[in-house]
Amino acid sequence: MTEYGRGQGSEPWHPEDPLYGDLGWRGQADDGRSPYGGRPQQQYPQQPQYGDPQGQYPGQQGPYPGQQAPPYQGRQAQQYPGQQQNQQYNGGWETGQNPAAVPYGAGAADPYTQQPGGYPGETPDLYGTPDAYPPPQPPGRRPHMPEQSPESQPNEPDEPEHAFFAGGDGRDDDGEYDDDPRERRRGRGGGERRGKSKPKRRNGCACLMVAVVLVGGFGGVSYYGYQFWQDRFGPAEDFAGEGRGQVEVEIPSGASGTDIGNILKQKGVVKSVGAFVAAQTGHPDGKLIQPGVYTLKKEMSAGAAVALMIDPASRSGLIIREGMRNVQVYAAIDKQLGLKAGTTKGVATSQVKNLGLPSWADDNSKIKDPLEGFLFPSRYDVGKSTKPEKVLQQMVARANEKYGALNLEAKATALGLDSPLQVITVASLVQAEGMTHDDFKKMSAVVYNRLKPANTVTNRKLEFDSSFNYLKNQSKINISIEEIRGHDDPYNTYFYKGLTPGPIGNPGEDALTAALAPDKGGWMFFVSVDGQTTKFTKTLAEHEKLVDQFNERQKNGD
Structure with missing residues (x-):
């Protein structure tokens, strides 16, 4: 449809006109003034087109209402702003539409609306149908559009709210995900999609749970961090004072400071291994602590425990002198253990085969005491709770150790003796x-x-x-x-x-x-x-x- 030279009629240019906003047509000025810089538009007489001798369109009685027909044919078109100087009018216009034109006029059909009875060969108006795309609206043409009310303005996209804080998984009651930022970018706001608009709900319990988890995690990290610092760099826990009561503690041979500290802690003597090790290291005679049974006190400070263990009087030991006969050893064990006289001797007689004697011992029927010579002279750890047989076993084991180291069996033959005994x-x-x-x-x-x-x-x-x-x-x-x-x-x-x-x-x-x-x-x-x-x-x-x-x-x- 060819529309050229429309005058400044009283009818405004319809905003849905396909040619509205065409960069090649200046259109009506935004302020209502003439698009020709305030100068009057030159009028040209209507020229006949397409072989019409009257210069009118079929059915047209004259020029457009209020407008004189411009003389087109045989004259050069006037230059318009933005038009190239070398452009010549060739007596017609290439519009790409059917030559048939629909005139404007009172009672005439709207040329921008597709009518069932249109002219033959007329191209459907793609901008006037309900399924049409909105007309192009280039920059600078928006003042011609009707002003929209605040209610008709599109909703601005809100900041997306995480589903966790909205009290759900981001879906509405129908199982649809609402307020999706990607929907809003496509022009389909979450509030107007499917005609539904649901208010946001913040779940206070979820926020409280997050706070509790964060506080609990921070507290746990702080506690274990303090424990780590305390174990590595802080002073070890320790009791104060000289302790109370009595407790016997046996320290085995070869025990290190840490081993001794563990034994004392298990017996309730010291509060921590670290405190004992520090006290032993700081004492000038700390390394003189010997294996044995010590009579100590419970809940002693580490320093007091070290000082007492260095004192020989604290050791609950039994000393067997060189040359002592067995009868003397038995009496000493009974006294140390607080037993009735003769108790250890009776155990030695009844348990002789269970005390660890070597095979070459007791090789003579006239021997008065098979254990004679096997209760090796030394210091033994004997507490009040020690059993007599355990003490005898320790002594026999010490004798076997010494005799084995001296290789008595081989030496006996070299000396002309009958046996190691x-x-x-x-x-x-x-x-x-x-x-x-x-x-x-x-x-x-x-x-x-x-x-x-x-x-x-x-x-x-x-x-x-x-x-x-x-x-x-x-x-x-x-x-x-x-x-x-x-x-x-x-x-x-x-x-x-x-x-x-x-x-x-x-x-x-x-x-x-x-x-x-x-x-x-x-x-x-x-x-x-x-x-x-x-x-x-x-x-x-x-x-x-x-x-x-x-x-x-x-x-x-x-």
Whole structure:
């Protein structure tokens, strides 16, 4: 449809006109003035077109109302603003529409609305149908559009609200997701889509739950962070004061400071391992703490515990001296454990096979006590709650350890002895008669020299008073010759040749070493003149002179 040269009629240009806003047509000015800068538009007479001799469209009675027909044909078109100078009018206009035109006029049909009875060949108006796209609205043309009311303005998109805080999963009651920002970008606001508009709901419980979780998480992190700092850098927890009550604590051999701290903490002595380790490290004698049973107090400060454990008086130990006989050891155990006298001896007799003796022990039926020589002299940890059999087992285990380290079985053969038990027996005799390390080595030589078959002076008899005292369970120095030589007992070396059936005591490590490596001086006799010093001789004559000196001192009361 060709529309050109429409005048400034009283009828406004319809905003849905397809040519409204065309950049090639200046249209009516925004302020209602002429689009030609205020100058009057030149009028041209209507020229006949398409072969119409009257210069009018079919059915048209004259020019448009209020407008003179412009003379087009045969004249050059007037230049309009924005039109190129070289453009020439060729007597017609290329509009791309059907040449048939619909004139304006009163009672005429709206040329912008598709009518059922339109002109033949007329192209449908794509902008006047309900399904049409909205007409183009370029910049600068909006003042021609009718002003919209605030209610008709499109809703501005709100900030998207997370479904968690809206009290749901983002869907409305019909299961549809509402207020989707992507819908609003497509021009379909969530509030007007499907004619529904639902108010937003904030779930206070959800917010409260988030707050609780955050506060709880922060509190947990703070607590464990403090604990980590306290363990690594803070002072260890500790009791104050000297403690209360009493508790026995056994510290095993080889225990480190941390091990001791753990034991004390379990017993309730100290409050923390760290406090004890710090106190032990800070004490100048902290490393002197020995294995054993200690009588301590509960809830002591770490410093007080370290100081008490360094004091030997705190150790609940049992000390077995070198040369002690078993009867003496049994009595000491009963006293330490607060038991009735004879209790430990009864346990030793009944439990002898369960105490760990080696296979070569008790190899003689005449042995008075199979445990003799196996309750090794040392310090033992014995508390009030310790059982007698446990103490005996500790002593036998210590003896086996020492005897194994000395390799008694191999050494016995080299010394001409029948068994390792005889090595212990020699050591027990040396321990009973000697007083010093030098005495032990010479005394060991006397034992081996008197056992030799070539010994015609004593006829292989040892004649040791110590063996007679053992069988008599006594410790006498002055024993009459009649009494000692007339007593028939396998342990009487004045009556029987050779060694006693078994040890006569529990020798220490020094006496054992001397029994394995005797002195090579050829000593045959010895006598203790003053009860403290022992003198050795190789001949009987030298020995008799020493005996006379000893008897003289006895008469004078020395």
